[in-house]
Amino acid sequence: MTLLGTREDWCSVQQRVQRLRAFGAADKHPHLHEWCSLLTPLLENFTDAFTAFSPTTPNSQRQREIRDFFSRICHRESFGSGPSYISGWLVAFCAFNKDGEWQLQQPQDSFRKYPMAIGDAGCLVAPLRPVPALSLRVDSSDIPNGYVEVDVKINDNGMEFDGVMVAGLAGYKVLGEQKDTVQPHAAWWIFTKAEGAEEDEGGFLFGTGAGGRWR
Numbered sequence: 001m002t003l004l005g006t007r008e009d010w011c012s013v014q015q016r017v018q019r020l021r022a023f024g025a026a027d028k029h030p031h032l033h034e035w036c037s038l039l040t041p042l043l044e045n046f047t048d049a050f051t052a053f054s055p056t057t058p059n060s061q062r063q064r065e066i067r068d069f070f071s072r073i074c075h076r077e078s079f080g081s082g083p084s085y086i087s088g089w090l091v092a093f094c095a096f097n098k099d100g101e102w103q104l105q106q107p108q109d110s111f112r113k114y115p116m117a118i119g120d121a122g123c124l125v126a127p128l129r130p131v132p133a134l135s136l137r138v139d140s141s142d143i144p145n146g147y148v149e150v151d152v153k154i155n156d157n158g159m160e161f162d163g164v165m166v167a168g169l170a171g172y173k174v175l176g177e178q179k180d181t182v183q184p185h186a187a188w189w190i191f192t193k194a195e196g197a198e199e200d201e202g203g204f205l206f207g208t209g210a211g212g213r214w215r
Helices: 007-023 030-052 060-070 089-094
Strands: 075-078 084-087 137-139 147-156 159-175 181-193 202-209 212-214
Touching: 007 030, 030 060, 030 089, 084 089, 089 137, 147 181
Parallel strands: none
Antiparallel strands: 075 084, 084 137, 147 159, 159 181, 181 202, 202 212
């Protein structure tokens, strides 16, 4: 696991998450505030990783907590012919569906509160530091897309077109000499809307991706 960027970058994300609370009172938008509460300890672990493992400011206790934290990212639970679920703190990034509706669930038993944390004696091992997202799960069929889309008006030297801009995590890169590392890849595209066409039809204009810029 390699955190990209700097500690200051992640501190900035922390600050922006807290500003989300200003978009609505807790009694009127409880899920917004709950989401902030789920994200906060994740970002604390991200930012603390830069200092706890620093040669100049090492912290052995915090190192153990952060290693424990990163051992609980994601766990898949399958129930044969029934549904399958994803648990682990990754579910904090799956809190809402594409329509903005809350979709995280409380598991029915305590095992799923601590994914990938079975001790040597086969006993349940609680997190070394509380992470509320570990007590939740999401149906694997409800994992939201990592991208968003918005309608745009395109002016190409006086010629106007209705279009759609799509941006977000479009895939992943395989890295390393042994090809044993994956990294999310962000990209964006703009499409024109074909008049009278189906929703998934239209013309591709330009965008950016793994191959650079296209048109």
